[in-house]
Amino acid sequence: MPLIRVEQLSFKYSGSKEYSLKNIELKVKKGEFLGILGASGSGKSTLCLTFNGIIPHSISGEFEGDVYVKGYNTKETSVAKLSTIVGLVLQNPDSQLFNMTVEEEVAFGLENLGLDIEEIKKRIRWALRLAGLEGLENEFPPNLSGGQKQRLAIASVLAMKPEVLVLDEPTSQLDPLGKEQVLSLVTLLNKEQGITIIMVEHNTDYILEFADKVIVLDKGEIILEGKPKQIFEEVDLLQNLGIRIPASVKIAYNLKKRGLLESSALNDRELVENIRKMLNKKT
Template sequence: MAKVEDVSFRYAGARDYALKDVSLEVREGEFLGILGASGSGKSTLCLLFNGIIPHSIGGEFEGNVYVKGKNTREASVAELSTIVGLVLQNPDAQLFNMTVEEEVAFALENFGLDREEMRKRISWALKLAGLEGLEKEFPPNLSGGQKQRLAIASVIAMKPEMLVLDEPTSQLDPLGREQVLSLVTLLNKEKGLTVVMVEHNTDYLLNFADRVVVVDKGEIILEGRPREVFEEVELLERLGVKLPASVKIGSTLKEWRLSKKAALNEKELLALLNELMG
């Protein structure tokens, strides 16, 4: 789906490289989680996939990024946006139309769709995002979770194959977070979209990501299935990566030699606790 090949990037005027010799493949249909401390380079990595880096944000860019075989140096951001949808942290910064349906229509305007097809796409995307019935609503009146689902609806209306989400839930309350995470799961598991997601809710990644990479100071230092990555409890704690709650307890049980593994999910943890208590 996408391939990052030996990429280094330094923002114009910055002293240090934000990414250093990063290589990463994103497979079709997979759910890839990205973890790392603040300032490690997660957002910078996200901006590679639709060509915002190097087209809209300047700096020193080495290496190549391919999306569906297209080199992002050669393809435009507009062209790449039809393949890769980008969703950012702050939903307010992504919404600027008067109604919910206009917001989605706006994203489609440059597509040259006829009115009927446009209407179909809008209602399809809003339905999928659970926003049916809110078509005429003023976006600032929506809840945080609804706003972020609207941002996602605007992006999926373009029918991209891949979704890149940069901390989409970090500014939401628990209910909004839950809504957005369920939508992302649905888009990946049922609609087959490839997902790349920066997310601090590691419990969620443990359950739903196929693979996780950990970024530190611009480098990928750990990569693997969530089970493998979350087994590295000490390293993750040193990096300030929040452990899934079940893994935290699992790691204590491992220390006490009551479990072979730290990276247990909730179900496995409960089963083990049940067994231990006889």
């Protein structure tokens, strides 16, 4: 059974003319890493909000079809219950942090779960260690760096022990170091802790390397779905949608178009290999 199953999902925000999601069909398996790509306004965030029930419970509109999380139909399950299975991390860490210390921030969601104090302490230590924030327990969250703040937002969600982490552009407001820290953490959570990841991320090099599956949204529809390698063969289509193509993919594609290279490449190593092959042939 897939962990998340989306069947014939369409959604229109109250007051909107257009549907923001149209006939979405999607399955996400346990442990899988799903990357979501698409132009601005294509429905990426709207889709993310359907996984923990914020849509349709807290945001109203016309909701058709079904989303099942671990077998629970989100229409019939509270956001509080769904949040123990699906953790959501948003773009702006500042909007997700509102406690006086790092430790209190992580404790906050746990206090409502009815856990005993020892379990709460254990989970705080575990989440802060994974997020690389040990030693910062008593810091005032606004004093942290951007990367630390976003890792704290992730730790707060992690402490709830969700099976799925949904991240909506978690690095877009971070500097290069902060981006790298957050991306390494996401990789670790997926590859070492086995947490299922659903991630909207414009850093396509990262998605190409670490996602198991990618969907591309356009005007609320899934227009491409497959392994990253298959998706990034569609250079023209992705480019027309304004999706950033990794540099090596683009260079190989342009050289191939001019007859200067035989095969496409999906990373620097493949590009170098293919160029070397062509040069060897010429000499």
